[in-house]
Amino acid sequence: MSGTHDPAHHDPSHSDSSHHHQQSFWSQYVFSTDHKIIGIQYLFMSLFFLFFGFCLMLLMRWQIAYPGHPLPFIGKLFGEHNMPGGIMMPQFYNQLGAMHGTIMVFLGVVPLGFAVFGNYLIPLQIGAKDMAFPRLNMFSYWSFLVGGLLMLSSFFLPCGAASNGWTSYSPLSDIAHDGQTIWLFSMAIIIISSLLSSLNFITTIFQLRAPGMTFERLPFFIWAQLITAFLLLLAFPPLEGAAFLQLCDRLLGTSFFLPSGLFVNGHVYDVSGGGNALLWQHLFWFLGHPEVYVIILPALGIVTEIIACNTRKNISGFGMMRWSIIFLGFLSFVVWSHHTYLTGMGTNITAFFQTTTMIISIPSVIIISALFITLWGGSIRFNLPMLFALAFLPMFGFGGLTGLPLGLAATDIPLHDTYYVIGHFHYVVAPGVVLGLFAGIYYWFPKATGRKMNDFLGHLHFWPTLITMNFVFFPMLIQGLMGLNRRMYDGGATYNFAHGVLFWNVIISWSAFIMFLAQLPFIFNFFYSMFNGEKVDSDNPWHSATLEWATPTPPGHGNFTKPITVYRDPYSYSLEGAPKDYSPQDQKEI
Amino acid sequence: MDNLLQKLLPMQPLASVEGRDNDTLMYLIHGLVLILFVGWAIYYVVVLIKFRATKNSKAVESHTAHQISSYVEWFVVVAEILLLFAFSIPFWAVHQAGMPTGKDILQVRVVAQQFAWNVRYAPSGKFGRSSARFLDDNPMGLDPNDPDNKDNITTMNQIYLPIDKTVLITLTSKDVIHSFGLPAMRVKQDVIPGMTTHVWFTPNKLGSYEIACSQLCGVGHYRMRGIVNVVSQSDFDQWIAQNKGIHD
Structure with a gap:
């Protein structure tokens, strides 16, 4: 921004290089402060983490289906300590379990939904040049990367990675080996990254909306990101604090989570005691449940955008959806103890948490119903993003419904800590949220690259993934009803009562292996289409009404080539008297 | 139906x-x-x-x-x-959250540890003192000087119960959090160090039922298995009589 330029070129909304001196490769693509580059950096890393976490699960699935059998071909690569002769050891199984959960939640799905799509789309959809704090944004990404790689590096410790479940309950985690220390440090860094991102997102949405972009005119995706950011901002600090306390217990000899009189492995455990093991659970789940909505809401926002565009209709009950998501955000802070029903809770306190849990199902039902009703009367286009979005609705809905038996404290007793829980939340996250996130990748890929992803490969990705996911997660509900517990190194073979449902283990595992193969078309498609995909013929290939499509393709630094003013609601499709079936938000005439 | x-x-x-x-x-x-x-x-x-x-x-x-x-x-x-x-x-x-009503209730104490269930009966109806000091001598820390402990029976991973009689099981843990899961009775309860919790039920079918630890408690979690044997009242009385004062 030197004074030697023509004033016209100073227009801050001008695109790219004309007023910026040529950036070096490093500052343009690596240490970039551009929200779109940061979003894409997050995309590569979170997809890598997602793939990594998925592979950990495949190793576990071999052991669960064939307990004690050597893993063919690759089993010996994991070392004599973890898999002697290719046979998995219990401590390695527990490491895989803890790290699968941690990586999928904190390094895969949440960054993909929140950081990737939030970074890339928030400024575009509200008509801003960039985030409010671009350098802070860069710092968020790099701390995420450092925290994530630190987490993975713990596998290379002599003792291995953390092995106490992704929930890291004390006292088990207090007395565990050093992998847990690395887990806590990594989590602390990842949490800092999330907190800074959420501050940035909130400020951006409040401060940098284009003229005319009122809160009523914000797309639902932005609402979803805004609520998500608040949830992260308010729910993560307690876990940050809890992680610090557990670190103190482990490194400084404190006893925040250690009661007096522990007798571990035949010896009196030498600590001062006086702590409380339950404290950790409450601090953890105070984050843990809002975190569920942190996982869900971005995907819900993405799916809403795609459904509105591909039904060529306004979202039915859009106002109700906004109130529902706000209500949901508040309520998500008072349901956490439905994760701890069996810790000896009394009648009043469980009655409270059961009631709030049932109440929170209502806004969820309203949001899903609104999307269902939007389809009625629509002109439904079945393109690739829409297929994924349409699969999201029933799968996510089913995940929500199977939460009801767990939300009622009485039926939670037999189901708690069984495969029913695994089936339930994976329905929400995998066939639900992950398909929704894939929908977003297919939908906005043309904006980011100027090319569409290949249709045939997309179908080859979609159908096998959808089918195998159901073969993976539905049988888990059956196993759980029969009482098969989760986190079983031998898949439950120790227990006679589980023998009737153990044959599902083999079916589930092979479905998961096939699901792995079904991701290969996506990976190939992603890289192939980036350079060789069919070029889009306009900046707005889906004929969408929201602002991100008013940018050049791909959008340059500064995003918009002209000043943006917003004149109407985000889903202005099929308006009466309009010449086209979509009326972009930034066009004065319909 | x-x-x-x-x-x-x-x-x-x-x-x-x-x-x-x-x-x-x-x-x-x-x-x-x-x-x-x-x-x-x-x-x-x-x-x-x-x-x-x-x-x-x-x-x-x-x-x-x-x-x-x-x-x-x-x-x-x-x-x-x-x-x-x-x-x-x-x-x-x-x-x-409630306690069983009525007087004719069998009381059993269970102390969980990595990776076993220690079970304790008091045939006289009185549980004597126990303390962590005695854990080196016996797995449930029974005070050998307390006369009330003389007839106590302790077993590992085996619970004997008479049919049709309500049992109240008091749960404590020595080390980490476990969970006392008994699918056949629709009973599950976390066992948390520093806290006392309980479960109660009335078995009404003879047979052996498995207790599965339901909270990740370490490398041996998957094999932390116990057995509840539901037997007739006379078999139960006989078992108590034969095992009085015996500590497994």
Whole structure:
């Protein structure tokens, strides 16, 4: 921004290089402060983490289906300590379990939904040049990367990675080996990254909306990101604090989570005691449940955008959806103890948490119903993003419904800590949220690259993934009803009562292996289409009404080539008297 | 009816009196899940076929669907209120948070550790002192100087119970959090160091039932298995008589 330029070129909304001196490769693509580059950096890393976490699960699935059998071909690569002769050891199984959960939640799905799509789309959809704090944004990404790689590096410790479940309950985690220390440090860094991102997102949405972009005119995706950011901002600090306390217990000899009189492995455990093991659970789940909505809401926002565009209709009950998501955000802070029903809770306190849990199902039902009703009367286009979005609705809905038996404290007793829980939340996250996130990748890929992803490969990705996911997660509900517990190194073979449902283990595992193969078309498609995909013929290939499509393709630094003013609601499709079936938000005439 | 439900929603064969109420709620809530999912699925298939772009080239607003959807939302609200206040909360008050009523109750103490269940009976009805100081001598830390402990029976991973008699099991842990899961009785309770929790039930079927630790407690978690043997009252009395004062 030197004074030697023509004033016209100073227009801050001008695109790219004309007023910026040529950036070096490093500052343009690596240490970039551009929200779109940061979003894409997050995309590569979170997809890598997602793939990594998925592979950990495949190793576990071999052991669960064939307990004690050597893993063919690759089993010996994991070392004599973890898999002697290719046979998995219990401590390695527990490491895989803890790290699968941690990586999928904190390094895969949440960054993909929140950081990737939030970074890339928030400024575009509200008509801003960039985030409010671009350098802070860069710092968020790099701390995420450092925290994530630190987490993975713990596998290379002599003792291995953390092995106490992704929930890291004390006292088990207090007395565990050093992998847990690395887990806590990594989590602390990842949490800092999330907190800074959420501050940035909130400020951006409040401060940098284009003229005319009122809160009523914000797309639902932005609402979803805004609520998500608040949830992260308010729910993560307690876990940050809890992680610090557990670190103190482990490194400084404190006893925040250690009661007096522990007798571990035949010896009196030498600590001062006086702590409380339950404290950790409450601090953890105070984050843990809002975190569920942190996982869900971005995907819900993405799916809403795609459904509105591909039904060529306004979202039915859009106002109700906004109130529902706000209500949901508040309520998500008072349901956490439905994760701890069996810790000896009394009648009043469980009655409270059961009631709030049932109440929170209502806004969820309203949001899903609104999307269902939007389809009625629509002109439904079945393109690739829409297929994924349409699969999201029933799968996510089913995940929500199977939460009801767990939300009622009485039926939670037999189901708690069984495969029913695994089936339930994976329905929400995998066939639900992950398909929704894939929908977003297919939908906005043309904006980011100027090319569409290949249709045939997309179908080859979609159908096998959808089918195998159901073969993976539905049988888990059956196993759980029969009482098969989760986190079983031998898949439950120790227990006679589980023998009737153990044959599902083999079916589930092979479905998961096939699901792995079904991701290969996506990976190939992603890289192939980036350079060789069919070029889009306009900046707005889906004929969408929201602002991100008013940018050049791909959008340059500064995003918009002209000043943006917003004149109407985000889903202005099929308006009466309009010449086209979509009326972009930034066009004065319909 | 029971057979049909058991086929539709297979669970462990029930072996306790109190578990029946839990099963009833389990069937009801899954009935609700089924109705909602099937209803929505039918609507979904119809709407996707009826309004596909190749057939319906222009989108139109509709208001009937709104009406139907608000009925569905009210139906969900009413169903949830009913399940909550008529079933779940009372069940919890009586069976999980509540204590068994009546005098003729068998008391058993269970101390969990990595990776076993220590069980203790007091045939005289009085449990003597126990302390962590004595854990080096015996796994439940029984004070050898307390006369009340003389007839105590301790076992590992084996619980004997007489049929049709309510048992109250008091749960504590030596080291980390475990969970006392007994699927056949529809009973599960976390066992937390520094806290005392309990479960109670009335077994009504002879046989052996497995206790599965249900909270990740370390490398041996998957094999932390115990057995509940439900025997006749006379067999139980005989077992008590034979084992008095014996510590496994």
